[in-house]
Structures are given as structure tokens and as C-alpha cells.
Amino acid sequence: IFNDLRLEGKLCDAVIRVAGQEDFKVHKVVLCNCSAYFTAFWGHCWSDGAQQIYTFPTVSPPAMRLLLQHAYTGSAALTPENVLELLETAGRLAATALVRACCDFLEGRLTSANCVDMWLLADSHGRPELRQKAYHHLLRHFEEVAAHAENFLQLSAWQLADVIERDELHVGQEDAVFRAVLRWVGHAPEDRCCHLVMLMSKVRLLLMPSRHLAGGVENPVVRRSLECVTMVLNAMTVHAQPRRGEAADPLALAPQPRCWPSAAETEASPNTHVQLYDARADRWMGVARGPSRGFHGCAVLNGAVYCIGGFDGERNLRSVRAMDVATRTWWDAGPMRKARSHLSVVALDGCIYAMGGCDGFGVLSTAERYRADTGNWTLLAPMHRQRSDSCAAALRGKVYIFDGIPLNTAGSNAECYDPHANQWTLIAPMLAGCNVAQAAAYGDQIYVVGGVRHFSATNRVLIYDPASNRWSEGTPMISARSSFGLAVLEDKLYAAGGYNNPCCVRQVERYDRATDRWSPVRDMAGARWGFCLCVV
Template identity: 45%
Template sequence: MLFNYELHDIRYFLSSMTERQCENVDLNLHRDLFCYKPLPSNKVYNFPTVSPKVMSLILEYAYTQSVVVTEDNVLELLVEADNFIVTGVIQACCDFLERKLCVNNCVSICNLAHLHNCPDLRGKAYLYILHHFEEVGALSLEFLQLSVQQLSDLIEKDELNVKQESTVFEAILRWINYSPVERGCDMPALLKQVRLLLMPTEYLVDTVSRNDLVSSSPACMNMVTTAIQMLNESNMERPLTQTRLPSEVLLAVGGWVSHFPSDKIELYNVRADHWVPLSWRHNASLGFYGCAYLNGCIYCIGGFDFISYSSHVRRFSLTSQTWTEVGSMHEERGFLSVATLNGCIYAMGGCQKQKKLKTAERYEPDTNQWTMIASMHKPRTEAGAATLHGKVSGIEVVEDLCHVGFVEKVMDKVNW
């Protein structure tokens, strides 16, 4: 590439040896591309590995702040955007790859994100592997290319989503059998990460202990026989051992007990098909409050005690199992609508005394503050609220007619 630093003129030479010229170029648009390293003495940049098509996309982004990412160009585009430190193109590629995550590509996307320092994409791809481990371990060809350390790190995680621990053992066997000579010696290290005490005794005796890789390893047999002995000696239905966390749970909050409102919270473990009580304050006085889940906490917002309406907000931590009073709303609200979006909580409409409200406000946990936002077009009470594609939708059903309002965050403004 020929680049005249003084004149606004660019020429670049690529792998095809094609010369292109862009006249009257604003150098500030290309500062990230060319100013991260010293200008060559002959003022010539040579990029022999960059295709003209990808370079054109990067330069086009400099002018338009937009780029078309496709399955055909995303890999090369991400590599070159990383080389040139074009963060906008990198983010566009990451967003595209996130949308395309599936069982067949999640491992390679995770590795690609790690290679090009895209931590958000890597985290989402890694969670995808954990949450879809049964399918990945049984079907993915990329799974077979994992290193022993990568596989060990995966199967030790509490978040590994498997209905039966036998699935982990069978995934290990599939991984080893892909290259048995080189990987057979890794069985002791991998079996150590399997939660043997979560397996039925019959499976340990009939399947695990009789596997050739296990039976030929004293270390493996010691782990298996110890687990069998503990299971046989235990009087409990399940020994005290660390179980895997479910990837998703269902929370039931509030309701009524003996004609009085309740703060009872129960958690449904989808994997165990079991409800677990988390909290129950018998002296709860507020009902008709809004409820939202955000960052591991349940927020109970506003409410009505049959005498007055409340602006108070209570937060229940699922980790510490404790209640905390947090920042109050600007307005008292009962029968309100609540939704979460981009790490914030939105409280909309509701009642205040005999008046229906159309006002709305947003809570930011980092500052513990509520901020008034644009009001809805009409007052609403007891409306449903949900988020979809970066918007909050409020739905009110009155006489079989649906009135839908949209909240969209644009820069620092929220418009209905």
C-alpha cells in the first residue's frame, strides 16, 4: 500500500498485486489502521496476506461506520480487523458469530475469540458449550480436537449441564477413542473431574469399572471402588457431594397465603424436577408489586398494602439468601409493569391512589439510583412487560383489545 502521510491520498497493494487509489481520504478515519506502527521510510505498506475484498470492507467501514458480515467473510474479516485494531469491525464480527453459535461450531468460535482477544464472545461461546454439553460431547467433531486441559477444565465446572453424570464419562470415552494411543494415559486426570458419587452404583459396577481404560489403571480403579463403597455405606438417597448447577431455573415469587400477600420465593430445578423454598417472610404486607430478576438477585418493586402505595424496592440475593432495601423509585406505584434491559430495570405505569400512571423510570444497580424517563402515551395498570430485540414492550388487555407500547433506548434517551 502506498500511503502519502502529508497528502490525503491512499494507494494499497494487496495479495493480488492490484493497486487501488482513494483520493481525498480523511486520514483521521484511517488512524487506527496505519498509525499504530511507524511509517516506513519509503511510505509503502505491503499487506500480502490481505484480500482486496476484506481490505475494501475495512476501508468502507472507516467512512460509513457499518460493515456487511457474512459467513463467507467473517473469519478473514475478524483476523484482519484484529491486525489493524478496527474495534468496530471486530465487534460486528463477534456479534455475527454469537448469533451463529451452534453445537457444531461453538468450540472453534470459543478458540477463535480467545486467539483474537474477544473476551465477551469467548465467554458466551464457553457458556454455550457448558449449557449444551450433552449435544457437544456426543455430536461435535470440534469437541474431539480439544486439548486434555481444555476438556478437564470443562468437565470440572459446576455449570456443566448434564442430566446424568454418565454423560460426562461417555464424552470422555469418545474423546479418548478419537486418538486412543496418545490419549489413553489421560483417563486418570479426566476421571478425577467426573462426579462419581452422582452415578448409580449399578452404572459404576457394570459400566465404569469394566471399561478397559479404567480397569487397567490403578488410580482409576481406586477412585471407582472408593465411590462404590461410599454409596453402599450411605443411608441417604444421595451422598453429600457437589452437584452440577442447572443451566436454568424457574422462580416463583410472591402470591397469597390465607388471604394475605406473601414474600415466599421458590426455585424449580429443571434437572432435578424439584422445587426448593428460598425465602418466606410471613409478615409480608405488600402485594401487587412488580418483580424482576437481574444479576443474581430478585427485585420486588413498589406495591400496595390496601391502604397506601409504595415506592420502596427490596432486593433478594440468591447467593446469600438475604433481603436488602435498595434505592426507592421517584413515584409510589402498585399494579405496575416491570422489565429488564441492558443491565437496568424499568418500572412503568401502575396505580397511585385512584390515579392510573403513564410515567416510567429506570433503575441502574451500579449507582443504586432511579431516573425518570419518557412517559408512555397512555396510562396503564397491570400490563404485561417483556424485552425483545433491545426494546421493552408493554401489553395491556382491555376488552380483548391489545394496546402495545415500545420503549427503545437510543443513546441516552428513551422514547415510546
């Protein structure tokens, strides 16, 4: 009824005049009901006399028309063309319900062209849900936004720095970040060159190919700063050095959803990148970046890859980071009860098990279990002995773990955990001891592959049969390796990278039990060791 009265001009007690001298007759009480601004504006100067004219020269007639429509009816005809202007008007006039309606409308219409505007608008209007979604869209589609969106150039230096330093930033190659920084600075070089050193420090130059670094040195924007030139030259120097056991730019790897089935890996040093192996194309691809950690564990659960514990270069970690395979976005999962690096991790029946490892004070015998539905870790019965750099696998509802480093010796001990009884049971010892080997359930058996024995890497393969509790020897790998990645993909067992004195290796091979043969496949882009390999 109030809207009918407004449209007929009856009982109105105020006139709002907007840009273009267009007038709108209104009822003060209705606008006070929807806007804290009008409540404060008229609260101290309420008049029962003749209609007074209140001027808002910065508000357009279409925006005021929609604001009044929402104030009187609770709805407004929002379109992609009018929603941003209306959001700005509603924010200035503190029309909270209309701000919420505009944000809800925008959430379902995020694009690379408008995500920066939405991120900044949502921040200014206190809409954390829209801000988070717009920000995540910017991270997921950074290359498209940085290359084509004009509003990307309006970011402040600190806003851009916040984006490009994120581990969740999705770029195919790091040089896309480098180009984005140069584009942003080049938009107003006289004003922005002072921020170049700070922004360049956020670019992971060691992940860029040498040819792109060489081009960067010649860029006129970079050449303005001796410090930036030095940063690029230092990265080129590292690239030119031979890679040995202490790799200069080890990568962290994880999966992405474009190539199915796919295997992914996570590197051991506290520097991160995401790569994917496409078995059908026989190629490795860089796809994104992950959490900064090494000597951690990885598991796939409910469509997400979990990176668990590890070492960040300064301390052993309790934290767990998870990546949604479909969206390639990372989030913090619940932390473990204990800090662990060099741990063993498996997934079984909707749970993740983390066992043993080092906490900075000693080697652990404890184990714990994670439930995704609660986000919590629960301590389990301890193992029979302390274990670090062990290998583990899950098969037929039980978890198996095979020796490791109790006192810097290669043992042959093995045990099995029954989740229903919360009990560890010793099983038949391995035929020969080892540590930093890898294990995988392959068919109805568990393969324990590679590792270190007598201070040297081995290519040995041991096979455990849970049904008979017996061990047998399998066909050895082509290359000896330890601290490598092992996974089963399309009924073949893949071994990737690792360490073989005195250097890391990049070779990848796979075993086919049908032919009982190992055969080489495409090498990884760089040599690396101490990482995890998982299949999505």
C-alpha cells in the first residue's frame, strides 16, 4: 500500500532530488526503515510541515528509482548493467538489505572481467562472503585477469603483492606472475617503479625458465632498478649450476583436474609448485602452487589432496593443507595432534592415518587418524617402535607400515594396524632391511620398493602377501632410488624421481605386473627427491 501511495504522490512528506534535477516523492518513515543513513539524517530534523526537498547530486535517477523500489517492495530489478552502481549507492546510503541483495546477485555472476571490482566493492561494503569468492576467482584465473582485465591495473601495490605471494595462486608457469608485475608497473611507470623491488621479491624467480629470466633482464622496466636486475641474475646463476642432492629449486607437486586419470607429486623442500603427469599423453605439466613444506605426507580423500605435516625449513609442522581437485583451491584442514616430518601417511575408509616421523626432539612411535567430516585428529594406539622415513600402505581394511629409521639403521621390522580393534600387530619381517623406501598396494599385495641399505640406494622390490603373511622378491627397478614417489595408476606401478648417491634423479619408470617388467616413461621436468606421489 505504501508503494501505491508513493506512486500516486499521496501522504508523502519529503522530496528527494537527484542528479539531473529529477524529483522523487517519498515517505520518510519508509526510508528510515530501510536505511540507517536516512534514520540518522531525519532523526534530528523531523518536520510535520510542508514537503522539503533533499538533494543528492551524486545519485543517478535509475539508481534512486531502484533503491526506492526495494525500500517499498523488498525487491528490485537487478541486472549486470545496473548492479554495481546500485551497490555503490546502497552502500553510501547504508541500505543494508539492498547491499545484501546486490552481493547475492553478484556472487553467481563472477567473471574474470569483474572479479577485481567485486573484490574491492565487497571489501568496502563489509561483505566477507562475496569478497572471499571474488578473491578466490582472481587467484584461480590470475593469468586471464592479469593479461586482459583493465581493472587489474587499478590494484594498489600492496593488493597486488598480497595476490602474487599466495601459495594458492594458479598459474601455468611462474613467468605469468612476472609479466603481470611488469604490466602493472608499466601502466604508470613514473609512479609505480618505486614498488618494483617489493613486487619482484614475491615472484618465485627460480621457477621461471632460464630463457624467460634472460628476457626479463632486458626489460626496460626491470633495468631501471639495479636491485631487480641483480635478483634476476642471481636466479639465472642458480639455474646454471648443476643439480645435485641439495637441489636449488625443489618443487612441490599436486594434482589438477584437466587430465584424467592423473598422478601428481609433492616435493620435499620448502618451496612449492604443482605439477601433473598425464599417463595417456606421457607428459608432465606445471599447473599451480601448493603449500610451502617438504618431507611431508600426502593423501587423497573425498576429492581433495591433503598435504600433511612436514618441514618448512625452520620447524616441523602440525599443520595440514588441503586442495580441492576440482577448483584447485587450498584451505587449512585441522592440524595434527603432534608435529611430524618424515612421517608415513595413508588413506583408508574415509580417514587419513599419519604415523611416526620426527618432531624436532626425537623419532615418534605415535599414530593418529583424521576424519574429514569433523576436521579433527585422534591419537591411536602407538606402534611397537619409533619410526621415521618408513613406508606404509593400506589394503583390505588395514594399515601396514614397514621399518624406517629407529636409530639410523636399516631394519626389517613391519607391523599392521586394525582400525576396529585399535591395535598394532607385528607381521613377518622383510627379507632385508631398508629405510626411505616406498610402499604401495598393488593388486592383492603390497610392494615395498627401493630405499637405502648400507648407505646406498637400492633398486630392490619386495612383495608382501597379507593372506599368507609371507614375503617374496620382485623384479628390481631399472634405477636405484630412495626418497622418491610411488603410486599405482591404471594398474601400473609408477616410481618417480628420488635420490641416488651422489645426486637427485629425474627418471620415471613404471612396472606392469602382467608382463613383470619395468619400463621408462617421460622424465620429470627437474630432478627432485623427498616428495609424495598421489593419484586423483
